[in-house]
Amino acid sequence: MKAASFDWLARGIRTHRSHDMETNTMNIIVFGATGDIGSRIVAEALQRGHKVTAVTRNEAAFAKLPDGVTPVAVNLNDADKV
Template sequence: MSNVVVFGAGGTAGSRIVAEAARRGHRVTAAVRRPEAVSYLPAGVRVVTGDATSERSVRDLAPEADVLVVAIGGGGRDLWVDAARNLVDTLRGLPDPPRIIHMGGGSTLCTPQGGRFLDEPDFPPEYRDSALGQADALDYYRSTADGVSWTYVSPPPLEFHPGERTGRYRTGTDEPVVDGSGRSAISYEDLAVAIVDEIENPRFTNRRFTAAY
């Protein structure tokens, strides 16, 4: 059993990660900006006010955690890299820092030609700032997070929606996992399964992974 803190626990992804971890018997702390708005989280989950970009929040929650999960969204481009920077800087000062599992964007995955999906000419401009912000966070972990254990998780670049929990998936690293027809898809529920599996049995320490059917 692990002590799991989930930042962004009230969101579409975060709430499913919380539910999956709680379902398996982990001790889960849901860190959200407005605790009064997340009454739908499972019974037994501790709900606290918390913000991944706040040094005080991370410093308060990290000592009791084995893993800090980042599943935040809804901000400008700097949100994700600000969170990554704050987590790494704060955890470096602790004697036994928890792992970071940072859920980022699928558009940072590589196309078959080697570029990123977010750099494709037809990438929707309304999503570009958030995609670049998620890419900034991944670059930060890769270049600067020495001394801290981290994993960056990318969903498929397009087909990622709430759906059924099947408990099955396949993993990859920097390119989308595709089926026989070239499709890459997974539900939020099954990506949460993949993330909690990584919490329980780490396979992608200090690197990125992706998951799909």
């Protein structure tokens, strides 16, 4: 099976608040960061030098996250917290 290409990640939505034009890095929030697809996105973003915030449903999932990720536990049913 061929590895998925995440070229679209580099073309992500960029704004002056989430993209540093000097270093070409983005601040990326990944919901479901410990799942199969989310964990791959996190790994790719880190490899490309981006700053990653991982949103999970519970703090127990923090142990699954790689170094360099900012973990946040949020009840996704609470719109004010998200």
